Amino acid sequence: xSVKKGFDFTLMxxxxxGLGKSTLVNSLFLTDLYxxxxxxxxxxxxxxxxxxxxxxxxxxxxxxxxKLTIVDTPGFGDxxxxxxxxxxxxxxxxxxxxxxxxxxxxxxxxxxxxxxxxCCLYFISPFGHGLRPLDVEFMKALHEKVNIVPVLAKADTLxxxxxKKKKMKIREEIEQYGIKIYQFPDCDxxxxxxxxxxxxxxxxxxxxxxxxxxxxxxxxxxxxRGRLYPWGIVEVENSAHCDFVKLRNMLVRTxxxxxxxxTRETHYENYRAQCIQSMTRMVVKERNRNKLxxxxxxxxxxxxxxxxxDNETEKLIREKDEELRRMQEMLxxxxxxxxxxxxxx
Amino acid sequence: MSDVVPPEVRxxxxxxxxxxxxxxxxxxxxxxxxxxxIGVGGGASFLxxxxxxVPIGSHGPVHISSHNVGHxxxxxxxxNAAHNxxxxxxxxxxxxxxxxxLGYIGIDTIIEQMxxxxxxxxxxxxIMxxxxxGLGKSTLVNTLFKSQxxxxxxxWARDEKIPKTVEVKxxxxxxxxxxxxxKLTVIDTPGFGDxxxxxxCWEPISKYINEQYEKxxxxxxxxxxxxxxxxxxxxCCLYFISPTGHSLRQLDVEFMKRLSHSVxxxxxxxxxxxxxxxxxxxxxxxxxxELEMGGIEFYPQKxxxxxxxxxxxxxxxxxxxxxAVVGSDKEYQVNGKRVLGRKTQWGIVEVENPNHCEFxxxxxFLIRSHLxxxxxxxxxxxxxxxRAKRLNENGGLHPISCNDTQESNL
Numbered sequence: 001x002s003v004k005k006g007f008d009f010t011l012m013x014x015x016x017x018g019l020g021k022s023t024l025v026n027s028l029f030l031t032d033l034y035x036x037x038x039x040x041x042x043x044x045x046x047x048x049x050x051x052x053x054x055x056x057x058x059x060x061x062x063x064x065x066x067k068l069t070i071v072d073t074p075g076f077g078d079x080x081x082x083x084x085x086x087x088x089x090x091x092x093x094x095x096x097x098x099x100x101x102x103x104x105x106x107x108x109x110x111x112x113x114x115x116x117x118x119c120c121l122y123f124i125s126p127f128g129h130g131l132r133p134l135d136v137e138f139m140k141a142l143h144e145k146v147n148i149v150p151v152l153a154k155a156d157t158l159x160x161x162x163x164k165k166k167k168m169k170i171r172e173e174i175e176q177y178g179i180k181i182y183q184f185p186d187c188d189x190x191x192x193x194x195x196x197x198x199x200x201x202x203x204x205x206x207x208x209x210x211x212x213x214x215x216x217x218x219x220x221x222x223x224x225r226g227r228l229y230p231w232g233i234v235e236v237e238n239s240a241h242c243d244f245v246k247l248r249n250m251l252v253r254t255x256x257x258x259x260x261x262x263t264r265e266t267h268y269e270n271y272r273a274q275c276i277q278s279m280t281r282m283v284v285k286e287r288n289r290n291k292l293x294x295x296x297x298x299x300x301x302x303x304x305x306x307x308x309x310d311n312e313t314e315k316l317i318r319e320k321d322e323e324l325r326r327m328q329e330m331l332x333x334x335x336x337x338x339x340x341x342x343x344x345x
Numbered sequence: 346m347s348d349v350v351p352p353e354v355r356x357x358x359x360x361x362x363x364x365x366x367x368x369x370x371x372x373x374x375x376x377x378x379x380x381x382x383i384g385v386g387g388g389a390s391f392l393x394x395x396x397x398x399v400p401i402g403s404h405g406p407v408h409i410s411s412h413n414v415g416h417x418x419x420x421x422x423x424x425n426a427a428h429n430x431x432x433x434x435x436x437x438x439x440x441x442x443x444x445x446x447l448g449y450i451g452i453d454t455i456i457e458q459m460x461x462x463x464x465x466x467x468x469x470x471x472i473m474x475x476x477x478x479g480l481g482k483s484t485l486v487n488t489l490f491k492s493q494x495x496x497x498x499x500x501w502a503r504d505e506k507i508p509k510t511v512e513v514k515x516x517x518x519x520x521x522x523x524x525x526x527x528k529l530t531v532i533d534t535p536g537f538g539d540x541x542x543x544x545x546c547w548e549p550i551s552k553y554i555n556e557q558y559e560k561x562x563x564x565x566x567x568x569x570x571x572x573x574x575x576x577x578x579x580x581c582c583l584y585f586i587s588p589t590g591h592s593l594r595q596l597d598v599e600f601m602k603r604l605s606h607s608v609x610x611x612x613x614x615x616x617x618x619x620x621x622x623x624x625x626x627x628x629x630x631x632x633x634x635e636l637e638m639g640g641i642e643f644y645p646q647k648x649x650x651x652x653x654x655x656x657x658x659x660x661x662x663x664x665x666x667x668x669a670v671v672g673s674d675k676e677y678q679v680n681g682k683r684v685l686g687r688k689t690q691w692g693i694v695e696v697e698n699p700n701h702c703e704f705x706x707x708x709x710f711l712i713r714s715h716l717x718x719x720x721x722x723x724x725x726x727x728x729x730x731x732r733a734k735r736l737n738e739n740g741g742l743h744p745i746s747c748n749d750t751q752e753s754n755l
């Protein structure tokens with residue numbers, strides 16, 4: 001039944017312009033989402049702030065439907081002064097959480113639209129010496145809101161030894177700055193060796209060195225997707241050339257469900273806990289205030305409203321109370337869950 | 346001029362496309378015209394003795410023709426490796442209908458005398474590199490001058506932390522080729538464009554450039570001037586554009602707008618092996634359009650073209666700029682030859698192969714044809730405008746014999 005309904009997945013791509021984000025997205029999903037895109041020049045971009053754009057595409061393969069939403073962040077990191085340019089991205093992610101939260105607490109929960117961002121591909125420039133200050137700030141601002149998968153862009157600019165060095169440097173820096181990127185789940189000890197091997201290779205490949213292309217070129221008699229240079233042809237799907245295949249498999253074939261699970265269980269729950277905490281704090285303040293007025297001396301004329309409320313207001317009050325009670329129950333449940341999780345480790 | 350000595354020592358023949366120019370020793374007398382005064386094809390003006398650049402290692406025919414100077418000598422000579430015909434032939438070849446020579450005078454030996462002088466004193470060249478870290482600036486400079494001249498090679502660690510503010514660091518080396526000594530200073534600007542907030546990150550660079558002009562000005566204004574003022578002025582600024590494939594970034598435009606009037610800016614597209622040939626062409630076109638729209642005059646500036654010949658040569662160069670370059674200090678074997686390149690899984694990018702990238706063009710342009718001109722434009726135009734501005738403030742500078750009192754008056 002779930003296959004019939006289809007799956008949905010929201011992928012965000014973030015990074016400076018010109019790192020091949022759009023090309024990679026098109027290559028990953030064999031789409032042409034950016035056909036009518038107009039590239040702005042430097043003068044036009046002065047006034048631009050970081051935007052958030054969404055493209056949705058329905059993909060079907062072998063009877064399985066996937067509703068894919070790509071969230072792009074044009075303008076990120078392009079200005080001379082990029083202070084806090086990640087704020088609109090963080091706000092967007094929070095907004096999706098908030099919308100889901102409200103829907104979940106609402107009455108009609110059968111057809112909730114899940115627009116939460118399940119994965120964020122962060123594009124690291126191959127031209128730097130590892131992570132740049134902007135990269136570090138972005139990832140630290142978002143690593144507790146979304147699964148971050150770092151990607152080394154335009155990897156065809158690097159020789160194999162340069163790729164290795166950069167990957168090591170980036171991994172070191174990620175640890176050094178305490179950035180929590182998406183962790184691949186460990187495979188069970190009873191899986192076969194091949195699978196374990198693949199899994200460890202995957203973990204060693206972070207950040208994925210990718211190259212994107214949607215043009216088909218002829219290489220060694222075969223037609224492949226690639227880039228044609230005077231000195232050779234880069235094949236996108238050749239594992240010896242780049243990690244594109246690894247990334248695609250991880251994203252679409254093996255880890256899509258896990259990405260969604262982690263989003264649901266960890267990032268969303270974090271958001272909810274924070275939200276409810278701040279809400280209950282507000283509610284407790286309200287309650288306390290009300291208590292005071294009711295119990296404080298009867299010298300004051302008791303306002304008629306709370307007593308002889310007409311049906312409308314009474315219904316509203318009852319609904320609100322119900323909502324508050326439910327939220328408190330949920331909070332309790334979360335706390336219990338966290339307790340059990342803690343005990344499990 | 347001492348004895349007229351018929352030139353016996355031939356300049357070494359070399360194979361560059363254009364005659365390379367070497368700076369004259371004394372910069373204290375501004376040259377009235379551009380350095381390419383002696384070019385292939387004649388039509389050049391006769392410069393005062395201190396102003397003739399000497400083509401070292403020149404190859405083919407070099408014409409020197411003169412307008413009617415004094416007693417109207419019209420004399421065209423051609424220098425080549427087997428020079429001997431010039432004596433007799435020269436006399437009958439008059440470019441402007443002046444009186445013909447009745448014998449060999451030896452005016453053409455001025456070239457040789459210049460050459461000897463230059464070989465003794467050598468000359469300075471100061472090149473600055475600006476761009477985000479990791480764009481291959483140091484590698485490119487090393488590749489251009491075929492030696493380890495960048496700051497990185499002078500013992501600095503490759504993985505230095507990015508400085509919080511832009512620093513300006515200069516490193517000098519003396520290069521020698523064919524008996525000519527060049528003191529090359531590479532000025533690096535680590536930290537440019539690397540922070541989250543890059544507002545005004547061009548200021549330390551602008552300050553450095555003006556400080557060099559100021560230093561030179563102070564020396565010039567002295568009553569007892571040094572015979573040869575040390576020239577630390579920035580002759581050329583290579584600006585590295587990141588190969589995004591889209592267009593210039595805001596920072597690029599800001600920097601070049603502000604500095605193109607105080608220094609010669611040569612934009613280059615870094616790490617060009619990231620783009621296919623078509624992508625490169627499109628990118629270049631877009632960049633050129635943006636430079637034009639921003640009113641950015643990069644070197645060679647259109648307004649300084651002297652004559653039609655210059656204009657034609659420079660137009661061709663301007664059409665091809667910014668050069669898309671790749672740098673490398675590693676050699677590989679390709680088709681039996683050892684070439685500088687980058688080896689990837691799918692092929693070897695050859696740095697000096699014009700089909701792969703435009704490094705060779707940049708090198709020829711920078712070193713083999715316009716090196717002298719870069720210095721002259723810096724001296725005659727950028728420095729002069731700085732000097733004029735300074736002299737107009739404070740009601741003028743007073744030449745004083747000692748540097749200390751000079752400070753107090755300025």
